[in-house]
Amino acid sequence: MAEQQHHSDEGEVHAHISPTTTYIGIFVALVVLTVLTYAVSFVHLGRTNLLVAVVIATIKASLVVLFFMHLKYDSRFNSVVFLGSLLFLAIFLGYTLNDTDQRGEFGEYGRRVLTSTGEWAPGGLPLEPKPGAQNTDAAGAGAIERGKEGPEATMNQPAEAEGAEPAVAGDAGAKAVTDSDAGEESAAQRADEATGEALEDEPNEAAKAKPSAAQGTANTAADPASNEADPAAADAQDPAADE
């Protein structure tokens, strides 16, 4: 049926009507892009695979939004609303990933080591002792000395804390989260050893890390980490089974 033309309408709706061939053409393009993204997934491009997949998905999404959802022919403000939601999605995703990617594994004195580069993660306590402070703890002084040499020097050091439970090797994927004040040096060293062993191990090994749970210093953030590791702990040695 042909579109009727109104000249004396009283606020009649004149929505743009796309021809059937346009819709079918867009559908064909979408199928082609689906086949393309499926085919590309068999090619090993490493990190680029994700980028290619997202780019193709965005092209498909744009076709659906512009033509199937008529946003191209609609009032401009509807586009503003939709693009606004994408803007906030981008902020949410961008800021969160930026933050979580810069969290490292637990290292010396509450400083975390980025597992990807082996460097100190941003933040954490300073390595240098406060001016005028007397450090009589042999383990602590040694730790500061080793810390100056960088993260590698602090790995694989035996735990020097007394009366503390032996540390359990932590899976590189399992996040061991603990508060680490200056007074918690023994906890730091046990967790450090755990991290040191974990970094040597295959990331696939199932394990659980609960260095300070017994000392009651585990904060609430530790619970999701240990709950996460719980079902996967196939061969974890856990003397500190207090949960």
Added chain:
Amino acid sequence: MATASEAAETEHEHHGPKWLQHHFDTPVQQFDAAKLGMWTFLAQEVLFFSGLFVAYGVYRSWYPEVFSIGSHLLDKNLGALNTIVLLFSSLTAALAVRSAQVGERKKTSIYLIVTIVCAFAFLVVKYFEYSHKIHVGLLPGNFWHADPAHLGMPANAVLPANLHVFFGIYFMMTGVHGLHVVIGIGVMIWILIRNMRGDFDQKFFTPVDLTALYWHLVDLIWIYLFPLLYLID
């Protein structure tokens, strides 16, 4: 059609046809308001799903090997099939709106029925996917009880420690999406009934339009879910 609106106009006199609500002056004002309201809702839906997508992003960046292996445990052929099914259903939804715009009531009904059938087909494929995973124990969180032998791997193969995290995210994302498909089916059946009842014509097709917009969004979400979950290298 003509008689209904004429009868209504004698009742409502200077206001307009029966579908023109009293707080709107003209049909185009009502239509624009309805569209804007729907786009605002769709913007909310994007933000609604964004929580799950950000969770995906964070956990994938933390456990890339877990996501790679988890993705290989999904059936990408079924995922691709579901993608084509949803894309086709989006086409038929758009054609349903077009038919309503030109006043072809029967075609609108047919396209709506085809869209609903495609939606059910999507759910059937999901049923097969889910039941297989439940059978072999690829379940989220504490319900995890998979072992390599049942997954076609050598018995001494070691699965990554946090694989249940991947499946938690998989079930949440596809599950919430599937819930939206079910809701979409319900809404489409209702609009189909209304169309068969003669509620819509060339001058008033807004509910069909808005329903199709919702369905396109469901398709949009899947367009991203498919490569992100099924096509990880």
